[in-house]
């Protein structure tokens with residue numbers, strides 16, 4: 113059996129229910145099935161929050177477009193690029209920067 117550990121569920125923050133989703137299955141957290149924790153591999157690295165920033169013409173400066181979670185800067189860049197290409201900032205998909213929050 114692989115080494116695993118229990119971590120507090122990041123979706124519901126250990127509560128097992130998500131306030132605001134009470135209209136769906138009484139708000140039971142689907143990420144942990146209401147247990148409040150998740151079983152992960154022992155070498156699991158929690159993801160960090162990154163801000164994705166691009167240059168805006170209209171303000172002539174750098175601004176944050178959105179935030180995302182990633183386990184590394186490389187992953188953050190990969191996710192950010194995919195998201196930018198889907199949205200209205202596709203032309204910035206090669207010039208954005210990510211910054212760990």
Ligand SMILES: [Zn+2]
Nearest residue numbers: 121124141144
């Ligand atoms: Zn949960």
